[in-house]
Amino acid sequence: xxxxxxxxxxxxxxxxxxxxxxxxxxxxxxxxxxxxxxxxxxxxxxxxxxxxxxxxxxxxxxxxxxxxxxxxxxxxxxxxxxxxxxxxxxxxxxxxxxxxxxxxxxxxxxxxxxxxxxxxxxxxxxxxxxxxxxxxxxxxxxxxxxxxxxxxxxxxxxxxxxxxxxxxxxxxxxxxxxxxxxxxxxxxxxxxxxxxxxxxxxxxxxxxxxxxxxxxxxxxxxxxxxxxxxxxxxxxxxxxxxxxxxxxxxxxxxxxxxxxxxxxxxxxxxxxxxxxxxxxxxxxxxxxxxxxxxxxxxxxxxxxxxxxxxxxxxxxxxxxxxxxxxxxxxxxxxxxxxxxxxxxxxxxxxxxxxxxxxxxxxxxxxxxxxxxxxxxxxxxxxxxxxxxx
Amino acid sequence: xxxxxxxxxxxxxxxxxxxxxxxxxxxxxxxxxxxxxxxxxxxxxxxxxxxxxxxxxxxxxxxxxxxxxxxxxxxxxxxxxxxxxxxxxxxxxxxxxxxxxxxxxxxxxxxxxxxxxxxxxxxxxxxxxxxxxxxxxxxxxxxxxxxxxxxxxxxxxxxxxxxxxxxxxxxxxxxxxxxxxxxxxxxxxxxxxxxxxxxxxxxxxxxxxxxxxxxxxxxxxxxxxxxxxxxxxxxxxxxxxxxxxxxxxxxxxxxxxxxxxxxxxxxxxxxxxxxxxxxxxxxxxxxxxxxxxxxxxxxxxxxxxxxxxxxxxxxxxxxxxxxxxxxxxxxxxxxxxxxxxxxxxxxxxxxxxxxxxxxxxxxxxxxxxxxxxxxxxxxxxxxxxxxxxxxxxxxxxxxxxxxxxxxxxxxxxxxxxxxxxxxxxxxxxxxxxxxxxxxxxxxxxxxxxxxxxxxxxxxxxxxxxxxxxxxxxxxxxxxxxxxxxxxxxxxxxxxxxxxxxxxxxxxxxxxxxxxxxxxxxxxxxxxxxxxxxxxxxxxxxxxxxxxxxxxxxxxxxxxxxxxxxxxxxxxxxxxxxxxxxxxxxxxxxxxxxxxxxxxxxxxxxxx
Numbered sequence: 001x002x003x004x005x006x007x008x009x010x011x012x013x014x015x016x017x018x019x020x021x022x023x024x025x026x027x028x029x030x031x032x033x034x035x036x037x038x039x040x041x042x043x044x045x046x047x048x049x050x051x052x053x054x055x056x057x058x059x060x061x062x063x064x065x066x067x068x069x070x071x072x073x074x075x076x077x078x079x080x081x082x083x084x085x086x087x088x089x090x091x092x093x094x095x096x097x098x099x100x101x102x103x104x105x106x107x108x109x110x111x112x113x114x115x116x117x118x119x120x121x122x123x124x125x126x127x128x129x130x131x132x133x134x135x136x137x138x139x140x141x142x143x144x145x146x147x148x149x150x151x152x153x154x155x156x157x158x159x160x161x162x163x164x165x166x167x168x169x170x171x172x173x174x175x176x177x178x179x180x181x182x183x184x185x186x187x188x189x190x191x192x193x194x195x196x197x198x199x200x201x202x203x204x205x206x207x208x209x210x211x212x213x214x215x216x217x218x219x220x221x222x223x224x225x226x227x228x229x230x231x232x233x234x235x236x237x238x239x240x241x242x243x244x245x246x247x248x249x250x251x252x253x254x255x256x257x258x259x260x261x262x263x264x265x266x267x268x269x270x271x272x273x274x275x276x277x278x279x280x281x282x283x284x285x286x287x288x289x290x291x292x293x294x295x296x297x298x299x300x301x302x303x304x305x306x307x308x309x310x311x312x313x314x315x316x317x318x319x320x321x322x323x324x325x326x327x328x329x330x331x332x333x334x335x336x337x338x339x340x341x342x343x344x345x346x347x348x349x350x351x352x353x354x355x356x357x358x359x360x361x362x363x364x365x366x367x368x369x370x371x372x373x374x375x376x377x378x379x380x381x382x383x384x385x386x387x388x389x
Numbered sequence: 390x391x392x393x394x395x396x397x398x399x400x401x402x403x404x405x406x407x408x409x410x411x412x413x414x415x416x417x418x419x420x421x422x423x424x425x426x427x428x429x430x431x432x433x434x435x436x437x438x439x440x441x442x443x444x445x446x447x448x449x450x451x452x453x454x455x456x457x458x459x460x461x462x463x464x465x466x467x468x469x470x471x472x473x474x475x476x477x478x479x480x481x482x483x484x485x486x487x488x489x490x491x492x493x494x495x496x497x498x499x500x501x502x503x504x505x506x507x508x509x510x511x512x513x514x515x516x517x518x519x520x521x522x523x524x525x526x527x528x529x530x531x532x533x534x535x536x537x538x539x540x541x542x543x544x545x546x547x548x549x550x551x552x553x554x555x556x557x558x559x560x561x562x563x564x565x566x567x568x569x570x571x572x573x574x575x576x577x578x579x580x581x582x583x584x585x586x587x588x589x590x591x592x593x594x595x596x597x598x599x600x601x602x603x604x605x606x607x608x609x610x611x612x613x614x615x616x617x618x619x620x621x622x623x624x625x626x627x628x629x630x631x632x633x634x635x636x637x638x639x640x641x642x643x644x645x646x647x648x649x650x651x652x653x654x655x656x657x658x659x660x661x662x663x664x665x666x667x668x669x670x671x672x673x674x675x676x677x678x679x680x681x682x683x684x685x686x687x688x689x690x691x692x693x694x695x696x697x698x699x700x701x702x703x704x705x706x707x708x709x710x711x712x713x714x715x716x717x718x719x720x721x722x723x724x725x726x727x728x729x730x731x732x733x734x735x736x737x738x739x740x741x742x743x744x745x746x747x748x749x750x751x752x753x754x755x756x757x758x759x760x761x762x763x764x765x766x767x768x769x770x771x772x773x774x775x776x777x778x779x780x781x782x783x784x785x786x787x788x789x790x791x792x793x794x795x796x797x798x799x800x801x802x803x804x805x806x807x808x809x810x811x812x813x814x815x816x817x818x819x820x821x822x823x824x825x826x827x828x829x830x831x832x833x834x835x836x837x838x839x840x841x842x843x844x845x846x847x848x849x850x851x852x853x854x855x856x857x858x859x860x861x862x863x864x865x866x867x868x869x870x871x872x873x874x875x876x877x878x879x880x881x882x883x884x885x886x887x888x889x890x891x892x893x894x895x896x897x898x899x900x901x902x903x904x905x906x907x908x909x910x911x912x913x914x915x916x917x918x919x920x921x922x923x924x925x926x927x928x929x930x931x932x933x934x935x936x937x938x939x940x941x942x943x944x945x946x947x948x949x950x951x952x953x954x955x956x957x958x959x960x961x962x963x964x965x966x967x968x969x970x971x972x973x974x975x976x977x978x979x980x981x982x983x984x985x986x987x988x989x990x991x992x993x994x995x996x
Contacts, residue, residue, distance in 0.1 A: 027948050208944040231940035256944055271948050285949040292952055316952065324955050331946060382941040383916060386961040 011132050011172070012106035016253030016264030018332050018370075020340035022275030023073020023104065025267050026097055028059065029281030030082040031299050034116065038150035038220070039178075041212035043283030043297050044080035051299050055282075056089045058306035063096040063280055065309065071102030072278075074267035075109045078135075083117040091129030098130070101278065108133055108266040110174075115153045115161035120168075127170035133265070134165050135174040135205070141195040142188035145181055148226070149209075150216070162199050172263055174203035179241065180234030181209040182227045189237050193244045202263040206241050207256050208234040235379050253333050255378060272332050274325035274345070282311075290318045321345055323389035330385055335365075335372020354388050390463045392578070395644040396571045397465040397602065399482050401507055402492035403500035403860065407522040411492060411554035412450070412466060418560055419452040419464070421632060449588075449600050449646045451630045456568045464567060465602075465646035467587065469506070474736030476864055477681055478588070479506050480513075481662045484679055485587040485602035485646065488516035488571035490563075491538070495521040495529035495551070498537055498831060500860035501801040507541070516571055517542055518550065520563060525553040537828045574604075574644030581673040582606035584641070584649075584665040586616070589656045591712035595627075597653035600646075601665055604677060607642045613668040614651065617676040621658045622668055623651040655711040683715035685733025686794065686865065687740055687844050688777040690721060690758035690887070691747070692729030694982060698753055699728045705751035706730060709743060716743055721778065725887040725969060725981040726756065731778055736863075737844055756982045758887050762841045765792040765868055779889040782875040785926050791891075792868040794840045797822065800851065802859035804832045809854040817842035818893060837866060841891070876930070878904050879922045880912070883972040887981055897923075901931035904984070911980040914938035919974050 032052065033044045048055075075097055077090060090111060097103060110133040111126060118136075126134065138158045140146050146155065165173050175196050179189050196204060209229055211218050220226040242252060250258040254272060257265070270277055279286030282302035285294045293315035296302045305311045318324050322345040329336035342348055348355065355371070358364040363384045365374045373381050402408040416422040452464045469482040483489065489510045493499050499507075510517060519538045521531045535546040550566065552559030576583075588600040601608075608614070612625045627650040629637040641647045653659045660683065664676035693702050706718050717733040734740040740760060747753050764776045767789040776782050798819065800810050804826070811821065811834065819836035826832050843863065851859050876897050878888035888908075892900050901923025908921050912935045923931040946954050968975035 025948070208940070210944050232936075235939040255942055255946075268947070271946070271951070277948055279948065283949070285951070287948065287951070294949070323959075324951065327955055327958055328946065328951065378942065379939060380916065380941045382943060382958060382961060383938070386958050386965060389958060389962060 011108040013262035014264040014266045014269060015262060016259060016269060017334040018329050018336050019269055019273040020337060022270045022273040024070050025270035025275060025277030026072040026075045026101060027277055027279045027284055028077045028093060029284040030077060030079040030085060031282045032084045033081045035152050038217040039209060039215055041215050045299060048299055052085060054303050055299055056092060058303040059093060059281055060096045061306045062311055064100050066100055066278060068101050071104045072097060073104050073107050074270055075103060076267040077111045079112055081114045081117060082111050083113045087122060087125030087129050094130045110135055110267060115158045118161055120164045123165050123168045127168050132170060133172045135176060136161050138175045139178045141192040145183045145188055148181060148183035149178065162201060172202040174205060175201045177204060177206040178209050179206055179237040180229055182229060189240060193241060197248050203259040203265060204245060204250060205257050238379060255331050255381065272328045274328050290321045292316050292318060326389055327385050330373050330381065335370045338369050338371050351388060358384060358387060392573045392644050394460060394462045395574055396462060396567055397467060397486045397646055398488050398490060398567060398571055399467045399469045399486045400490045400492050401503055401510060403503045406492055406494040407554045408492055414554050414557055414560050415452060415466060416633060418564060419454045421452045449631055450633045451646060454564055457565055462568050474739040478661050480509055481587045483510050483513050483515060485585050486515060487574060491517050491519045492522050493534060493538060495524050495531045495534055496526050498534045501799045501862040502860060504801060504833065505799060505862040518566055518570055520550040520552055522552055522554050524551045525556055576605045576643045578643040580605035581671050582608055582667045583673045583677055584608055585677050586659055586661060586663045586665060588661060589659040591656055595650050597656055597659050599649045599659040601649050602646045603641045603643050605643060607640055609640045614665050615668045615672060616659060616663050617666055618660060618663040618680050619658050621653065623653060625649055625651050657714045660714050685717050685735060686840060687734045687736055687760050687762060689732060689740060689760040690723060690729050691732050692726040692756050694754045694756055696727040702753055705747050705753060709746060715739065723886045725885050756985055758985060759890055760844045762794050762844065764873065764891060779875055779891045780886045782891060790870050791873040793871045793873060795837055795866050795869050796840045796863040797866045798836045798838050798843065798863045800834045800859050800861055802832060802855050804830055806855040806859060807832055810834055810859060813850055813854055814838060817847060839871065874925045876900050877924050879924060880971045881919050881974045885971060897925055898930050905931045905933040907984050909933040909935055911983050912976055915974055
């Protein structure tokens with residue numbers, strides 16, 4: 001695909017392997033939604049349209065105050081619904097990052113998009129603003145599943161949003177999908193995957209629906225009005241995705257992420273490679289060299305605090321960075337590169353007996369200096385990791 | 390006081406039929422307790438009793454009553470335990486009396502335990518004064534139940550007192566009748582001392598307080614005494630009467646009821662039914678008849694849910710034992726539950742009471758294994774042993790015969806539920822012995838049944854099957870040979886001791902199926918298939934499988950989730966450490982506890 005829009009810069013390819021030296025990530029949180037989905041436990045709020053301008057100002061203020069020694073290898077604007085903001089507002093935010101933190105040449109700049117809030121011109125303006133990747137919340141192509149999840153867009157709109165983004169020619173496009181919801185029949189999932197495949201997106205994130213506490217869905221399940229999710233069915237659905245997407249040339253590089261060769265997400269990889277990232281916005285988290293911090297969650301609090309210059313709500317230093325890096329790195333299909341890992345997080349000697357036991361039983365595989373969870377154990381990775389850390 | 394002016398009575402009544410209220414009213418009318426000090430249900434001292442509306446420990450009160458004839462009489466009111474497990478204690482209380490009040494709720498009629506105790510009183514030759522209580526209730530049917538009582542004891546329905554202990558109506562007339570009808574004590578003041586211990590309690594400051602009735606002779610403060618059954622030799626440091634607070638006296642004469650404090654360390658040294666006599670030349674040649682060692686009938690393992698509480702549980706049992714001669718226990722360990730005690734109880738209620746006291750008074754959280762009874766096993770070669778814990782059951786090939794304790798069960802129920810009750814008893818291997826209509830609407834049914842069949846949830850099922858109307862009583866009738874087998878429950882091939890049980894051959898499959906199904910739901914999925922089997926010896930009779938866990942992965946893990954997800958995994962790791970390891974299977978102790986907690990209906994008669 002060729003870029004039709006001047007100013008859009010395609011980002012460097014990413015193979016999705018654990019990175020010995022991940023670039024700096026920048027995460028920017030937009031805590032607004034028109035409607036909250038039933039399953040969502042993210043930090044996002046309905047009915048705060050009036051706060052958009054002051055929020056963007058506050059965000060930019062905190063970005064401008066940030067000091068960092070190296071430019072960002074990836075920028076990710078997530079939410080919430082970032083596309084509730086105008087492309088101009090998003091552009092101002094990206095510009096602020098470019099000015100005060102710096103954005104690498106070939107860096108990945110992603111915006112999460114809700115199909116309802118975007119259209120062809122919107123995407124074109126996004127490309128102008130320097131965005132080169134969009135992640136569109138599709139979730140399902142079965143109307144009754146969308147309904148159950150509390151998604152208010154139609155199947156048609158979802159598909160149209162993808163083609164509109166693709167038509168700009170400036171974006172890598174990710175489709176976010178959810179499988180294994182109580183309303184989903186086997187054919188619903190199959191058709192969703194097939195439908196997405198016909199559009200030839202670059203990247204697919206497919207998540208097993210998780211019932212999070214304190215969500216409307218959790219209440220429905222607890223009170224018996226909606227059946228709970230069945231983990232065995234979810235494993236079956238994951239296998240269907242693996243098969244269909246694999247046959248179509250997509251590689252699964254993480255538990256829930258597939259891409260065409262070279263189109264893995266640089267930003268995601270930063271997380272899983274235990275890289276550093278700055279977090280801007282309400283409730284955003286950041287991580288710098290073993291220090292994790294998070295900002296005030298409520299948009300109003302955040303705006304007020306940005307005025308005063310300090311939006312951090314809390315922080316912790318990770319006492320066992322190695323355990324955390326293992327937990328993250330072993331989510332990747334590549335696993336971790338042992339020598340680099342030990343360089344960054346210290347010797348694995350103490351975990352050797354556990355590693356040996358897991359290798360012996362076939363839960364871990366070691367090849368060419370890479371240590372990974374065996375593909376057959378991907379869906380029980382927690383058990384493997386819990387025995388390792 | 391001389392014998393002619395003494396009366397000792399007990400009240401026989403069902404739970405909630407108003408015994409305590411009547412006691413209160415008598416205390417009040419005789420002026421024993423002033424209006425100001427009147428506290429509802431004076432005689433029930435323990436919280437537990439108050440809440441359950443039952444009287445666990447007997448107490449005795451002396452009242453002085455000025456009768457219509459102008460004379461002052463001493464009326465001793467001896468309280469009796471009102472429940473099925475305390476039949477022996479009731480019999481000793483009755484042995485300390487000259488007559489009884491049969492107190493029946495005029496809205497409910499006579500119930501099974503009351504009937505049992507009434508029969509005990511009649512057998513003991515005691516004068517019975519029948520009383521219908523709660524006549525103030527709108528639902529009262531005094532005429533109907535008077536008829537029932539008259540039939541039972543062979544009196545004129547019009548002779549039956551009709552009172553309301555609550556309002557006091559009819560209680561004065563009852564007091565007069567007590568004086569007129571209850572016989573005077575029959576003992577011999579000149580004979581050597583024989584006093585019957587009809588109750589004893591432990592007091593942290595005074596040691597054991599024994600409640601006694603002097604049958605023959607008299608007891609003076611400071612006398613050297615002997616407890617004949619336990620052969621304990623002590624001195625009567627303090628004697629006195631309860632009026633209703635303890636009031637020391639110099640002497641307890643023939644026929645008098647009072648208390649004795651003699652430096653006795655725990656109640657097992659002053660057992661109910663024992664005889665107090667003088668030491669030395671004055672010693673009575675024979676003890677009073679009827680003494681029996683307390684005999685535990687029901688056994689269960691009791692474990693602290695938190696293994697660290699084991700020492701506290703031991704201390705708590707030691708303390709309870711001071712006050713409960715019927716409680717026996719010894720340490721045992723279980724692979725599933727850790728360290729605990731195998732305890733023996735008089736019966737189900739006794740077990741519940743002990744457990745509740747342990748939890749309440751000592752702040753322990755406990756889990757009990759399914760209760761068991763004592764089985765007598767005859768082995769090859771002729772030797773015999775008693776098995777109280779299924780894990781001690783010998784190999785079937787070494788067993789010649791197994792005998793199990795039987796009880797005579799009495800159920801009193803409205804006749805419309807006769808079929809339900811009979812079916813329930815039959816399902817539990819009951820053998821119909823007797824059926825007797827108390828009135829056209831109410832029937833007394835007697836079955837012989839294995840005790841092991843009623844200790845699970847028989848009472849609950851009886852209650853639910855009869856809308857709560859049926860009442861139950863039982864008494865042991867000895868051992869009978871039975872086709873009993875031990876069923877083991879195996880997890881991945883490893884037996885789990887806490888779930889082994891001894892059941893009738895015909896119920897083995899039901900138990901096995903029930904338990905394996907229950908465990909299947911409680912055992913978390915492992916990384917491999919885990920078979921759960923129920924087996925008799927090496928023969929598997931039921932099997933379930935916990936399928937291997939297929940999904941255990943965090944779907945989404947991005948920047949903001951890292952801390953939370955890491956904590957989740959650390960929790961999972963900590964959880965693994967706390968698991969009980971049964972072979973290769975990791976099981977949270979809560980799963981075992983939960984499996985035992987659900988009403989353990991081993992027979993699987995209702996699931």
